Amino acid sequence: MRNLLSSRGGAVLGVAGPVLFLGGVVLVSWSERDFMAELSWDVWPSGTALGPNGWATVVVFLLTGLCQMAFALTLLFQAGEGAVRKLGAGLLLVSGFGMAMLAFKTDPPNADATWHGVLHVAAYFTFFIALLLAYGVLAWGSWKRLDRSSWKYAPLAFLPWLAVLVLPDGLQAGSYLFFAVLLTPLLILALRVLVTGGWPAARREVRTPG
Numbered sequence: 001m002r003n004l005l006s007s008r009g010g011a012v013l014g015v016a017g018p019v020l021f022l023g024g025v026v027l028v029s030w031s032e033r034d035f036m037a038e039l040s041w042d043v044w045p046s047g048t049a050l051g052p053n054g055w056a057t058v059v060v061f062l063l064t065g066l067c068q069m070a071f072a073l074t075l076l077f078q079a080g081e082g083a084v085r086k087l088g089a090g091l092l093l094v095s096g097f098g099m100a101m102l103a104f105k106t107d108p109p110n111a112d113a114t115w116h117g118v119l120h121v122a123a124y125f126t127f128f129i130a131l132l133l134a135y136g137v138l139a140w141g142s143w144k145r146l147d148r149s150s151w152k153y154a155p156l157a158f159l160p161w162l163a164v165l166v167l168p169d170g171l172q173a174g175s176y177l178f179f180a181v182l183l184t185p186l187l188i189l190a191l192r193v194l195v196t197g198g199w200p201a202a203r204r205e206v207r208t209p210g
Contacts, residue, residue: 010074014190017067018183022160024060033168046106065100091134098126157187
């Protein structure tokens with residue numbers, strides 16, 4: 001557990017989470033393209049959990065959330081006494097929990113609401129809202145002091161966008177890019193921690209004697 005939550009181990013999981021999610025849902029979408037054409041691509045990616053290979057979508061949601069939570073815990077353990085850092089890492093942890101809870105299957109279109117469908121909706125908003133708040137807090141108080149050279153690997157975070165070239169028929173590029181854009185900052189954060197070896201040194205106050 002200590003190795004997983006080290007700077008490098010946590011960052012690797014932070015990188016793995018978005019890649020696993022984006023790659024996994026595309027692969028499941030290809031395997032269920034006939035089913036999704038009948039169900040409606042409008043409920044993508046959650047709708048793929050209702051198909052013949054829905055177990056794979058459930059696993060993708062769960063593993064992606066666990067990876068994000070592990071990365072968030074890594075940041076939280078390294079946050080020191082900074083309230084802003086703790087808040088940003090905490091929000092990222094809550095968002096990861098929401099992603100993991102997406103493993104509860106959604107309801108089919110026009111079907112009566114079920115308990116797991118309600119949990120799925122609540123989990124989505126938990127993931128989405130907490131992630132946006134985490135981005136804002138982390139950008140405001142934690143990342144401006146990283147060395148500029150650490151940005152040189154940031155373009156790698158945009159590679160998953162190229163998956164729009166291999167989407168199955170019926171899956172709109174905009175639907176995929178919504179999640180790709182949403183997860184890109186998280187991927188950049190994880191890459192930067194992986195490259196720099198951890199969070200930048202906290203800004204210290206200089207106290208004068210007396």
